Amino acid sequence: MMPRVCSHCDGFPVVHITTGSLAPDGQRRTLPAACPVCKGTGTRTTPAFLVRAGK
DSSP states (O other): OOOEEOTTTTTOOEEEEEEEEEOTTSOEEEEEEEOTTTTTSSEEOOOGGGOOOOO
């Protein structure tokens, strides 16, 4: 069974947000932000309490 794509981040689990300032070499400074639902994996698994075992 293939893992499902996270419905919260739509498979883009980590993004970089610009801080508005520049580094000495001219590049923009950014901060990474991970999806709070999938914790940066991009996939969601079925919660343990929904998994049916046995017959």
